[in-house]
Amino acid sequence: MEILTASHLSKQYPGEQNLALDDINLAVTAGEFLAIVGPSGSGKSTLLHLLGGVDRPSSGSVKLYHTDIYALNETKLAIFRRRQVGLIYQFYNLIPNLTVTENITLPTELDGQKVEQTRLEQILATLGLSDKRNALPGQLSGGQQQRVAIGRALINQPAVVLADEPTGNLDQRNSQEIMQLLHAANIKQGQTIILITHDPLIAQQASRVITIEDGQMKETR
């Protein structure tokens, strides 16, 4: 079942002549693990941000569960994002003055929902952060911080998790651990994951790989 479709998606930044993305058409099925690869500046991150409702396209549409996300106003889009999209960044982007638990539960709390303790415990255990639950991001290693970011992305069981080079700032061991966690979420919970990476070894672990070059998409595998 297709849960995410992008139709004729284009993006042009103000003051630039070339298109960052040029007429991208993409369909993602539920439970898919999609890797996006491509050289620097090819438009990978732009595509990811457009798929996640973080940035707005110049033309085209993105539908998640048949909802045209760019037809939503700012408030509805924000609510949509916190419920249906989980974002993981290369540099973690955690709130420095909130603890591990507070960072993970933030999207739930922003939604006015009560945090399910069993789910939180399960996530903390899965991420190996049970003993670090009260630590601040500054007291954690890079790998641990990225695990917190994964926990935050997964807490609301979103329709899709978007990860922008989640291992780009980590060593090989930590990179493998993060990939294992994402795989576990994908296989055990059927979590749909779209991941950007430069690393061919990481890309090989995905069920499908697409390449972006000069804003255009090629199906690789």
Add this chain to the structure above:
Amino acid sequence: MNVITRLNLRSFRTEKKRTIATILAMAIAATMAVAILVGFRSVQLTIYNRERQATGGVIAFNQITARQKDKLLASGHFASTASLKEMKPVKLVDKKRLPTALKTPNHFEITELTSKNLNKLVAPLLESGHLPKTQQEILIPNDLSSEQNRSGQKLTVLAAGQKKDYQIVGTYNAYLPGFVPTGLITYDQQQVATSETLIVTPKNLTAIRAQAQQLASNNQISAKQLSFNENALLMLGQSTNAHQRVELYSTILICLVIVGIAALILIFTSINLSVRARRQRYGLLRSIGMTPKQLRHLVYQQALTLAIPALLLGYLVGIGGIAFAIQRLNQLFVKNHVNMQLYFAVDWLPLLSAAIFMMLITLLAAASPAIRASHTTPIAAIRSLSISPKLTRHQLKETRLIEHCHKPILKLALKNYRRNAQKLTMLVMLTTTVAIFISLTSFATNVISNAPSGTNEDLSVTMTNAPEQEIALKQILKQSNNIKKSLIIHKSNIDASLVIAKGPSSGTDLPLVTVDAQRFKRDFNNHPTIINTQIYEEFSGGNRIRAWLFAEKHYQGPVTFTTDLQRSTKHPQKVMLDDVHIVPITQLIGYQLLFPIDGGGALIISTTQYHELFKPLKIPKDSIDLLAGVTLKNRDKHIALTNALKQRFPNAEIYDSISANAESTTIAITMRVIALGFISLLSLISLATIINHTFSALIEQRRGLAMLQSIGTTPGQVTKMLSIQNGLMMFKGWLIGSIIGSAIYYELAKQSQIEPINTLNLPVAQIMMAGIVLILIQLIFAIITHHILTHQNIDVLIRND
């Protein structure tokens, strides 16, 4: 705890320095609001109490029965009460003793009061003598006072067909506001009164008129029998005159608007600084689903939460400051024997008003940063603030100055300055702050310098001219070691009338003053001289101009001398005077002692000339007075000299202006304290705003500066670049602010008519002060910038904030 509250509390805890800086900035604004409101309330109650004490109460129930009076007293509504008995009107037996204006009808109200009520109701009106202490003593109104009706004399009245003798013991001022009927006032005779009047001060000061009407209605007293102390009620904002109420409240409103603008800028700068610094975090929160509304809520809550400790601090400093100032001023009043007591009033009204004011200002100040925060896009977080600023083609174009600049750092600074997207906002803030500082401090300084400061001399002596008296006077002055300056002249009761076409003086009469031959030669070069002084000329537009009384430097023409005697007989003495010099008083050293610059001037001739001119008129010798003016080295020791002069010259008129001016001087000091307090707080707000502004820009640029450092720019070079950028901004803000501030000051001074417009000067001192402060800030900025640059972790800043 709600997630937004938790986010804010965590931010406060982890960013202590920024939190404290914001609280302190807000506290300065809160202090000013609290000080103004508590100060206003204190002044309001001080004047209310003064008015109440001057009349004995606030409400009068007139012409009521003894029963009604007792019922009213039993009501328990009053903080203090006084009463008087109105007796049947009386007639003076000796009608000849009445002044012409009062001869008909010969009909006088007579009021009886107990000793306590006399003290309360009549003592403030007493002009001379003492209050009646026995049933035979009587007080008369000052318009009945004459040669025949004086203290110590007998006054016989006809009351109910019977004669009664009283002894006059004093006079009272019948024109001062009060509740005592104008007429004769005597001690309580224990007789049944025609009617009584009850004067009260209510315990509850709200809606006094309504309270009085309710009490009157409950006791079958008509509304017509009520009268009020209108001056006291005016101070409580309960005047029936809407115009007066508007005037009272507009004064406090103007002060609050000024403070509001200054506080708004200061608080806005502080909150804006926090919001800008947290932009990336807001973007991140938006990316994980925080709605714009939640983000606005976050900023508003942050501002309001910080406003609470700021307000508490403001209460502490504002109330403490006012209490301290009032205590010191009251000590000053006691020291100078000024019958004035400032009340320190802290009640819920100013405290609540200050809280509402602060919350409103905080909400207003937070509005723009909150909206800006809510517009933060998630992409801001993801791209780590690397969004290009929106620049116009004009901003990108290099000016000739930039093109011809060969120093790379200067060139970069000029480019940065030109392309600074926040430049306009910062410039507006800086200009407004400088303009507020210059206009208001100049205006307040002007008010202070134009406050009444009394006469020029400390002591003056006027007595009939006699050579032996003059010698004795000179001797006393010579023996005293407390004389700073002295001047002795002879002033005739003859006026000199001159015919001058030019200047505002045409037709002016001048007093004729004579000086001895030696002084006439030394000071006036043997020329009859007109002492030229200044007057105010008012034009139709309401503009006042300060002008010299005489426009010319010489006068040649007829002078008509007249005396009081000649006026009545219409035989003036007209003489021609050759070449009368007209000299501004400012050039006559020592003469300002007796001729103030805004006085009426005089015509000076020598004693010899005087005798020659007036010999044919046979003017009596006593028509010329000896006039001496003295300033003292130690003004606190004025009593000793006054007593010595009084002892030596018992018939002389000795005016001790130090004693006489004590009240006006003390009031002038009070004005100065209030104005200086206002200036200080306003300056503090201006300073805090500029510092806040400057450093907010620095913190915002830290990431960009780290990038410059990463490509090899030294901290010194970056500091230089920033100093140029900041210096240009400050110079522009100072220049435009000075022009606008001076214009506002000029308009304020013109509208208030404190000083004539032609003597208004550019507020150079204030402009220079603003400039010096900005230079100091610039220096501190350079030092701190260099420190930050040499200690910051470039790697962390470049990777992530």
